[in-house]
Amino acid sequence: MHPAPSIIIFTVFSGLGFGLLTYLGFGKPDVSGFTAFVFFLIAYAMAVGGLIASTFHLGHPERALKAFTQWRSSWLSREGVLSVLALVIMGLYAIGVVFFDTRIAWLGILGGTLSLATVVATSMIYGQLKTVPRWNHWSTPILFVLYSLTGGAFFAGQVWLAKPLLLLLGIAQLLAWIFGDSLFRESGSTIETATGLGRIGKVRLFEGPHTGGNYLTREMIHIVGRKHAQKLRVIAIFALTIIPWIVLALLPFSHILAGIAAILHVIGALMARWLFFAQAEHTVGLYYGAR
Amino acid sequence: MTTLPQSTERKLGLVIDLDTCVGCHACVVSCKGWNTENYGAPLSDQDAYGGNPSGTFLNRVHSYEIQPEQGLAQTIHFPKSCLHCEDAPCVTVCPTGASYKRVEDGIVLVNESDCIGCGLCAWACPYGARELDQKEGVMKKCTLCVDRIYNNNLPEEDRVPACVRTCPAGARHFGDLGDPDSDVSRLVAERDGMDLMPEQGTKPVNKYLPPRPKDEEAIDVLAPFLEPVAEEPKGFLGWLDKTLEKL
Numbered sequence: 010m011h012p013a014p015s016i017i018i019f020t021v022f023s024g025l026g027f028g029l030l031t032y033l034g035f036g037k038p039d040v041s042g043f044t045a046f047v048f049f050l051i052a053y054a055m056a057v058g059g060l061i062a063s064t065f066h067l068g069h070p071e072r073a074l075k076a077f078t079q080w081r082s083s084w085l086s087r088e089g090v091l092s093v094l095a096l097v098i099m100g101l102y103a104i105g106v107v108f109f110d111t112r113i114a115w116l117g118i119l120g121g122t123l124s125l126a127t128v129v130a131t132s133m134i135y136g137q138l139k140t141v142p143r144w145n146h147w148s149t150p151i152l153f154v155l156y157s158l159t160g161g162a163f164f165a166g167q168v169w170l171a172k173p174l175l176l177l178l179g180i181a182q183l184l185a186w187i188f189g190d191s192l193f194r195e196s197g198s199t200i201e202t203a204t205g206l207g208r209i210g211k212v213r214l215f216e217g218p219h220t221g222g223n224y225l226t227r228e229m230i231h232i233v234g235r236k237h238a239q240k241l242r243v244i245a246i247f248a249l250t251i252i253p254w255i256v257l258a259l260l261p262f263s264h265i266l267a268g269i270a271a272i273l274h275v276i277g278a279l280m281a282r283w284l285f286f287a288q289a290e291h292t293v294g295l296y297y298g299a300r
Numbered sequence: 301m302t303t304l305p306q307s308t309e310r311k312l313g314l315v316i317d318l319d320t321c322v323g324c325h326a327c328v329v330s331c332k333g334w335n336t337e338n339y340g341a342p343l344s345d346q347d348a349y350g351g352n353p354s355g356t357f358l359n360r361v362h363s364y365e366i367q368p369e370q371g372l373a374q375t376i377h378f379p380k381s382c383l384h385c386e387d388a389p390c391v392t393v394c395p396t397g398a399s400y401k402r403v404e405d406g407i408v409l410v411n412e413s414d415c416i417g418c419g420l421c422a423w424a425c426p427y428g429a430r431e432l433d434q435k436e437g438v439m440k441k442c443t444l445c446v447d448r449i450y451n452n453n454l455p456e457e458d459r460v461p462a463c464v465r466t467c468p469a470g471a472r473h474f475g476d477l478g479d480p481d482s483d484v485s486r487l488v489a490e491r492d493g494m495d496l497m498p499e500q501g502t503k504p505v506n507k508y509l510p511p512r513p514k515d516e517e518a519i520d521v522l523a524p525f526l527e528p529v530a531e532e533p534k535g536f537l538g539w540l541d542k543t544l545e546k547l
């Protein structure tokens with residue numbers, strides 16, 4: 010799949026923002042006044058910024074409100090509804106915490122839960138697609154939630170939680186890569202089933218429908234960047250989990266070091282998300298003799 | 301509503317004969333011609349006369365080579381448009397309700413004034429049957445020529461999809477695949493019509509008729525005359541063969 014920058018930025022930053030909102034909702038850190046204001050500002054900037062970035066790839070962003078109507082069937086619609094609910098409820102909760110120094114616990118817990126549910130809905134937009142076997146797996150929502158909770162723990166200053174979560178995320182991401190590599194083969198779709206011609210013999214594309222590219226080949230068949238995938242995976246996993254974990258767990262704590270670790274973590278997350286798209290193969294590639 | 305209907309009254313669709321299609325791309329052209337002038341936004345082209353032309357099409361013809369276990373390879377021309385699936389994943393993913401499947405005839409359509417152009421439905425279609433128009437920013441797909449098949453302003457013989465009407469080889473058939481006695485259903489039964497990528501669980505309405513097996517007997521009448529006269533070389537060639545062998 011084409012790794013569009015707007016979608017990579019959206020999924021990573023809205024995941025971080027809603028992760029941080031989850032912690033704030035559950036009262037970790039238990040802050041108030043101006044400190045709380047700064048925390049909420051960062052969380053909203055990331056969550057709302059990500060949502061706005063996601064509208065950049067729409068053909069008709071001015072009709073975006075229509076996307077709230079089909080929550081009964083569509084995960085994309087559910088994501089929209091949940092994100093607005095989470096942002097509104099967390100906003101009310103934030104007003105109490107920032108201006109009145111009162112923490113309405115149930116409101117925070119509700120808002121925090123909705124924030125995490127938004128991340129699950131985002132992940133299911135990808136996880137539901139049978140056409141992309143690498144994504145169509147239970148590991149997709151688990152990974153998205155782990156990304157969100159780990160990054161959120163960084164921004165919420167919950168170092169005690171960030172340490173084990175970094176390890177967990179690293180292991181989950183590695184497993185998802187390793188097992189993900191064979192999911193397309195296991196899905197059973199081949200150029201033979203795509204054309205139905207396997208009953209005669211081995212099929213290969215003789216001539217494409219046109220000499221140039223089209224929307225489908227540009228959007229869903231992305232092979233160019235894959236050749237360095239293994240190297241990128243190694244770099245991503247170091248930046249995402251290994252180095253930040255070493256900094257947090259083995260070095261003496263300092264705010265500057267923790268900040269660097271957080272930045273590295275986000276860079277690693279962006280790289281991993283790029284790979285998430287670039288390495289995902291869509292069945293339509295079978296018709297074009299490419300995956 | 302982007303939930304799918306439990307069942308549809310009819311299942312209108314196409315039956316495409318891979319044995320007959322000659323790969324002329326006439327259906328591609330007539331489809332683009334009809335659909336760019338009629339229902340919905342026109343099908344735009346980008347850089348049409350430049351070095352990197354590209355455009356929106358609702359129907360495209362691929363060509364494949366098949367190598368059987370024994371014998372020569374075959375070339376098969378393979379037209380592909382929306383299969384109007386019964387379990388259409390493109391419909392249920394749509395956040396706006398723009399994509400829907402009609403209860404009365406099973407046609408899968410996009411309401412272009414509701415579409416936000418998110419492209420998710422094109423991701424959900426296993427067959428590559430939906431293309432986002434780059435100029436209009438809305439999703440385009442085969443409409444089964446819904447503006448022809450019920451159009452009383454057209455002469456009766458024209459009330460079929462443009463691609464079906466145009467095909468010079470008669471490789472595209474249109475009808476109700478929900479009615480077991482319809483011409484198309486009988487054709488599918490006789491010719492062992494098949495689904496594309498059944499493992500995707502989309503239950504396509506459109507069916508493909510596989511190429512008929514090649515005749516293998518006919519050539520045998522002349523074959524005996526073409527047998528090699530001598531397996532072992534004699535005379536000069538035999539001498540040469542033996543001499544070279546010894547070297």
Ligand code: SF4
Binds near residue numbers: 383425426441
């Ligand atoms: S072929 Fe693709 S676009 Fe058409 S109904 Fe099936 S899934 Fe939807």
Ligand code: SF4
Binds near residue numbers: 410419422439
């Ligand atoms: S591109 Fe349009 S029709 Fe397709 S899912 Fe998005 S809103 Fe629905």
Ligand code: SF4
Binds near residue numbers: 334358442463464
């Ligand atoms: S039925 Fe109409 S819209 Fe569909 S492929 Fe044929 S000509 Fe194109």
